[in-house]
Amino acid sequence: MALDWLAxxxxxxxVLADLPGDTAVPVWAVVVLTAAMTLPVGFRRYLPRTxxxxxLVATLSSLLWDWHYDWFAAAGFTLYTVAVGHRARSRVLTTVITGIVLSVFPCLTVMGAPSPAPEMLTSLLIGCVVLGGAWSLGQAxxxxxxxxxxxARQLADQRVAEERLRIARELHDVVAHTMSLIAVKAQVANHVGAKRxxxxxxxxxDIESAAKGSLTEIRHILGILRTGDTIDEAVPRLADLPGLGARAAAAGVELHVHAPSPGPLPAGVExxxxxxxxxxxxxxVKHxxxxxxDVSVxxxxxxxxxxVENTAGRAASATSVPGHGLRGMAERVAAYHGEFHADHTADGGFRVxxxxxxxxxxx
Incomplete structure (x- = not known):
């Protein structure tokens, strides 16, 4: 705002420095035109077109009355604001104007204005170059x-997509693990309910315990998402790996964990x-x-x-199709620029x- 009024x-x-002393233009007209050529510049941010x-009208009027040969400096200054706020559907017009300006301006600089030529024509020619340059600069x-x-929008969309993927991975890992255990234990309960x-x-x-543990983890995840906090102590870490053994044993998997304390690690990696x-x-558990x-970290x-390597089980098959679990593990590893491999072993088991x-x- 201060810059506008300084302009x-x-x-x-x-304008005042260029006023001729012997002009026949009435004083009131000089005052009005001078004000019209300068004061609107102060409002260019609010009413740029106006x-x-x-x-522009005041500048052309001063040329027609032959009392002030403005090079359209103020008009170019306000036109720049118009161009900055104008979103053209096509850049053809701007390209043509820019080409003309780049062609005419060097000619005027090197060769000068056509001679002989009225001073008004010279001012108009220079004014066109100034206006064209202001428009081209504003559009640029x-x-x-x-x-x-x-x-910025693309980056924001990318961050949203990454966050959605992160949420999907977290929820999948928590829910899938618990639901697999619940499904196995429900099958057992249904099978032996009458006899044992x-x-x-x-x-x-076991189902109740697994469900409560899963709900606790989901609450922690949702709490982090709501507050935007970083991963805290409530989120599972490598020291909690032995706790998977009890759940896996309840589903018939004999889990052996070898994970000596690696020392402090980044929370995200852990x-x-x-x-x-x-x-x-x-x-x-599922397959x-x-x-x-056997787990080694x-x-x-x-x-x-x-x-992570398991022996052959009831559902081990060389034709099993990778699902969301393997994809989620691969995405987690890729997020840290690591390497991931998953394949069947020679004895019919599976290795990750x-x-x-x-x-x-x-x-």
Whole structure:
């Protein structure tokens, strides 16, 4: 705003300095035209088209009355504001104007105005170049702003998509693990309910415990999403891996975990490693129970290496189709630029390996 009124003062001084002493134009007309050529500049941000129209008409009137040969400086200044706020459907007009300006301006600079030529014609010619340059510059600025806004929207959409993917992975890992266990225990309860009610009640207690644990994890996840906080102590970590053994054993999987304390790790890497192991064990419960499953988590060469391998079970098959679980594990590893492999073993079991690079300073 202050810059606009400073420009008003500057253009006013420019007009007054160029006033001829022997002009026949009435004083009132000089005052009105001078005000019309300068004051609208102060309102160019609020009424850009109106300000440009008034300044342009006043400038042309001063040329017609032959008392002031303005080079359309104030008009070009206000036209720049109009161009910045104008979103053209096509850039053809701007391209043509820019081409003309780039062709005429060097000619005027090097060769000068046509001679002989009235001073009014020279001012009009220079004014056209000034207006064309102002329009081209304003459209260029508008184009850059549009491109920056489009890039910002694209980045925001990408972040939203990444956040949705992260939420989907977290919920899938928590819910899939628990529901797999619940499904297995429900089948047991349904199968032995009439003959061995005590076993059925034990299965129901396992279902209750698994459901409560899953609800607790989901509440923690939703709490983090609502507040935007970072991962805290409530989120599972590698130290909690042995806790998967009790749930897996309830579903008929003999789980052996070898995960010596690796020392302090980034919270995101630790959570990703836990979820990878959890999902791999969930797949064993769903597709191979009863079976033996060995889990190893170690730090070697600045990498967190994960190995989950199970023996052949009831549903082991070389033709099994990868589902959301394997895809989710691969996405977690890719997020940290690591390596992921999953394949059947020679004895009919299944092996999942993953490596997550660790930042410098972690060993």
């Amino acid at each position: 008003v003062a500057g253009f006013g001084l420019l 300000a440009f129209g008034i300044v 600025v508008q184009g850059r702003r549009d491109a920056a806004a489009a890039a 009610p005590e076993t059925a009640w034990e299965s129901l207690r 959570l990703a490693a836990y979820r990878i192991v959890q999902e791999a064990v969930t797949n064993v 191979a129970a009863p079976a033996r499953c 170690t730090v070697e060469s600045r990498e967190l290496r994960i190995l 390996t993953a490596s997550l690079p660790l930042p410098s300073g972690v060993s």
